[in-house]
Amino acid sequence: MTVEREExxxxxxxxxxxxxxxxxxxxxxxxxxxxxxxxxxxENAMLDDEPETDEERERAKRADEDFMAGRTTSMDELKRELGL
Known part of the structure; x- marks a missing residue:
């Protein structure tokens, strides 16, 4: 047994x-x-280096607001919508 394993x-x-x-x-x-x-x-994928558009920022803001207000879709609802 090596010292490292013992440690x-x-x-x-x-x-x-x-x-x-x-x-x-x-x-x-x-x-x-x-x-x-x-x-x-x-883990090795390239980072998205394209600048975020105004539309993307607005959509992310609305999504955050919806989430904070509890306007979400349950997994069961999503499965039904997708026919799963």
């Missing part, structure tokens, strides 16, 4: 109980990076 085990043993789930998820993330082609594509 990691010691650190895990010292974690508070309420942090174990987060530590497990993080270690799984590190282990699995590169295995999921969709995740890889998303």
């Amino acid at each position: 990691l085990r010691r650190l895990v043993d010292e974690l508070p109980e309420n942090e174990l789930n987060a530590a497990r998820r993080y270690l799984e993330f590190i282990r699995d990076v590169g295995k999921d082609p969709v995740r890889f594509a998303l």
Whole structure:
């Protein structure tokens, strides 16, 4: 066993109980990076560098206002609308 693995085990043993789930998820993330082609594509996608239009800003503002006012569509309603 390498010193690094021993140190990691010691650190895990010292974690508070309420942090174990987060530590497990993080270690799984590190282990699995590169295995999921969709995740890889998303993480390596180019940023949208086009300037936001006035129309896009207005639509985003209206969407935020609708959300804050509770004007939303439930998943069941959306499925019905889409015929799913």
